[in-house]
Amino acid sequence: MKFEHIKNDINTQARTGKISTDHGEILTPVFMPVGTCGTVKGVFHRDLNNEVEAQIILGNTYHLYLRPGLATIAEAGGLHKFVSWSKPVLTDSGGYQVFSLAANRKLSSEGCTFRSHIDGSKHFFSPENVIDTQRIIGADIVMAFDECPPGTSDYKYAEKSLTLTQQWLERCIARFDCTESPYKHLQSLFPIVQGCVYSELRRRAAEHAASLNREGYAIGGLSVGEPAEVMYEMIEVVNEILPRDKPRYLMGVGTPVNILEGIARGVDMFDCVMPTRNGRNGMLFTSQGIVNIRNAKWANDFSAIDPEGKAFVDSTYSKAYLRHLFMAGEMLGAEIASLHNLAFYCNLTSEARKRINEGSFGQWKTEMVKKLGERL
């Protein structure tokens, strides 16, 4: 993997760049649709390519390991082939599931024992086997195995958690560097900077990660319950330290405004379930702000879903029709909303790239944040 720095914004820390992988190039800043179980829920790959213009999608180690299982993925020749996606893939390590499925797991310095949410079966993840698993899945970008503490954690717990994450990171790297892709394409390992909401811990984590000299870095453990302002502050602290010539990935974030604020602080990569999950639940991110399409006020609004939207669904279908689909429980509604939201997100980052390259990012960002509303 190679990262080429293209342009720095004049007024902010925003920058554009190009990541080159064996499965193609990624222009940054980029939004990466989440495809946890080998599918971006409700969206055809064809539409991810042509309508959303997704450059890379995510998969999840925990979910794919449990189902369909590594044997199937290996026999298929890796995840790309299994799911018929020829562009880059990034896999999350399962660290987030250690957090979100906390009730079913037991942490130790060795790793994490957990019970499957599918059938209750018992499993064990260690930094080593999580790397091996991601090798088999064949992700272009592989994430370190980390612990993602809640945003409300106290300093003591956050520090302890960070120490564990750092130990796991070194083990991940050791394993990664003595193994190779079974499919002969290059893979890269990104460390994850933790440290909760504590600047001191974030600095410590960023310095440690930076010293390990990897091809890219992630900022994890944000947007997990802390106020947005605190998240922005943590991004600033970390990006001050992370090397400028490597891509920075803010994990799991966020709202359109979060993304713009992240870009302004030097973040290059984002992923979030919001466009798909909220879309399935009837919430649209549009150029005119938030639309809860199930609200009665749209019942007879025959205007386009988003007059400024780039995806075909935006101009093809009306708000009234989309509301009807949701009220009737028709699955096409969720599909249209997911496609629209993803296109909105990817168009937002695409526009950000254009503005940064033109030198007008700062002003545009301020206007967009105002337009999209404080809620976002």
Place this chain on the structure above:
RNA sequence: GGGGAUGUCGCAUAGCGGCAAUUGCAACAGACUGUAAAUCUGUCCUCUUCGGAGUUCGGUGGUUCGAGUCCACCCAUCCCCA
């Protein structure tokens, strides 16, 4: 004409002397940030200063401290036999 059954908050249901009244659906609103989510939460007779207050279970009377629940008559609907 004779016999039987049933009427509860939009619809459907529960309710068998202490009830503003069960549950489902519908409706209305909210939440969702490295996906255990096509999910979840709240409201859903009227008014409310969220403490309550006022009117309800086809209708009218009655029994009772107390009636959606028991009794009488009436009205409506459905079924069966003529």
